[in-house]
Amino acid sequence: MFVDVLIIGTGIAGVRAALEVDPKLRVVMVTKDQVSVSNSSWAQGGIAGVLDPSDEFSNHAEDTITAGAGLCDEDVVKAVVESAPKCIRELAAYGANFDKIDGHIALTTEGGHSHPRVAHALGDATGKELMRALIDSIRGASGTEIWEKTFTIDLLTYDGECRGALMWNSYHGKTFVWAKQTIVATGGAGRLYRETTNPDIATADGHALAYRAGAELRDMEMMQFHPTVLYIAGSSRHLISEAVRGEGGHLVDVAGYRFMGDYDDRLELAPRDIVSRAITDQMEKTRHPCVYLDLTHLDPNMIANRFPNISEMCREFGLDLAKDRIPVRPGAHYMVGGLTVDLNGKTTLPRLWAAGEVTSSGLHGANRLASNSLLEGLFFGINAGLGASEAALQIPDNFEAPPVLSGSTFMENQDSLNLTDLLNSLGAIMWRNVGIRRDETGLAAAATQVDFWERYVSLREFQSVEGWELQNMLLVARLIIESARARKESRGVHYRSDYPESDDSFQGHVSIVSQQ
Incomplete structure (x- = not known):
């Protein structure tokens, strides 16, 4: 089938992107679970923004940059911080009910913030309330179809451009969805770790999809705990x-x-x-x-x-x-690294956009400041939605589907693998060797084990979501380990006991692009 804009993910970034697409365009938004299930819905604390007269944008920016430990893009920080009050007001306009004191949005202080600037809802269920309001709004948007329980197996590429994705659900089986523009907003990777705050859906799918398609990822060693x-x-x-x-x-x-x-x-x-x-x-x-x-x-x-x-x-x-x-x-709580994007949410792969936790936008640097994640999702969701919409409007409707070439090597019954055992083993070694403290000995051991698992799992052509998720998780685990070994210093959330100090020669990004 053909669509104008394909959005993968229904968290705050994906839904906010959909709301920005021109209503004349056909939009399909897919999620592998129900539309209400996302990391965004689980967010408790709130959304950061300068709403108090005693606070200033420069304070919020300084707090963000300090937490980011030398890897923040200051232009990105400035743009996002200055957008925050408008983003919060727009959420209220969509029907989100923020907690208030004397008629004003109540603000609290969280770790790393110099002023009270975190707006919250339902006391400690901010994400749930914000997503309720946004999902109610998108359900009323005539141009958007929502496909639930639909897994994205891979992105489709042709002539170095993203052309949509291969989907699967239990109703239609595998379906090619050709799109003029595609937005990845799939969230994080917390389920790679035994100890995590993330729901079961956080299996690094978007990171893996984009990497296989040829998009650049960066700072994959930066997992926030x-x-x-x-x-x-x-x-x-x-x-x-x-x-x-x-x-x-x-x-x-x-x-x-x-x-x-x-x-x-x-x-x-x-x-x-x-x-x-x-x-x-x-x-x-x-x-x-x-x-x-x-x-x-x-x-x-x-x-x-x-x-x-x-x-x-x-x-x-x-x-x-x-x-x-x-x-x-x-x-494990938040994946700081991800797809490299510019201020508009453009990735390095033409026709592919991204927003939210799946990205490395330059806002968080080497460590995310508390309650900046929902804000980032809103800012880049808006920009990616606008950018993809404008780009799709420039492409004629008579484009044809390119030829399909499969990269699979063979098919093997997944019953020969105990997927649950593999997932538990992966989570254990990532927590033990690639967790809060790291060193070369532990990282090398993790690399050897993950490489062994990936060799015999990656070639299988699974027919289930659990198998595809495992392939994605093993791939992204390898990328995290490679990046952690490459950064021979400690910075932000990346701490190496064998290199306990920061090193100015590493004050840059660790970028990865598939060589296939």
Whole structure:
């Protein structure tokens, strides 16, 4: 089938892009799950923007650049930060209900921010409310079709350009969707790691699709680890928002000692990379599998009103957020590296655009500032949607489908592989060797193991989503490891114990392009 604009992903970047496409154009937006399932919907903390008269754009920019540890593009930072108030007002116009105090949007402080500038909704379920409003809006847009439960197997390329994608769903099987312009907004890669805040859908699909198609990726070694993930042995991991510390929560070890003062003057509100490493160090010092969030000194009514969802989640495990110390430890949270894009969301592959967590836009540098991710998704979603729309309008409707050449080598029944065992093994080695602390010995061992798995998995022609996801995850794991080995220094979220200091000779991007 033929469409004008194909959008892969239905998080905040993908949906916001769709809303910018000219209504005269035919738009298809696909997601491998339901439209409401995305990392964006799971976002708790909020969206950062200068809304307080005592704050300034320069403050937000400086905080972003400081967190980014020398890899931010200052022009990108300036553009995104200055767009934030408008982006937030537009969300309200789409029907998002932000929390308010005395009629004004309520603002809180999170790690790395010098001023209160994080707007939130439903207390601690900001992403859920923002996505509700945006999805309601896109469902009313006449030019957009939404395909749920549809997996993107590969991008289609011809003459060095992206021409759409090969899709699969249980209703139609495999389908070629030829598109004048394609936008990738598939989110992150947290499921590569055993400990993660991400939902099961975060399997690095967009990174893998784009790499195989020939687009440039960069800074793939930069995976951000959130410091505070609820740690209950045997249970799923649940994020405890940065805002909990922003409202005054303390981090203490098993002995009750508040330890962040030993690591950073900003205490619990230091940037995430610093807090995550501090927690890891403290767990090793105390030989205990976690540390604890302590809110017992705060007003119980404030806790209940500000964090209703986190409070309810804790109650499910017999914990009272206001009375008990909450066991936490870090987990993979946000993929900072990704597709190289310019300010308009253009990738290095013609006719391919990208927005959101799947990209490396220059905003985050080597470490993302808290609550800048939803903002980035909005800014680049808008720009990619506008750019793809304008480009599609310039292409005539009589373009033909190019010939299809398959790169598969053979087909083998996937029953010969235990996919669950492979996924668990991959998550374990990535967490152990390519996690918060890295060194050449561990990275080399991970590279050997992942290369072995990839050799016998990549050639199989799977017939299921689980198999395609595994192929994508192994590919991206290899790219992360290669990039981590190439960056022989510590910078931002990338910490190497064998190169513990930053090195000015590495103050640049690690870029990767497929040689096939």
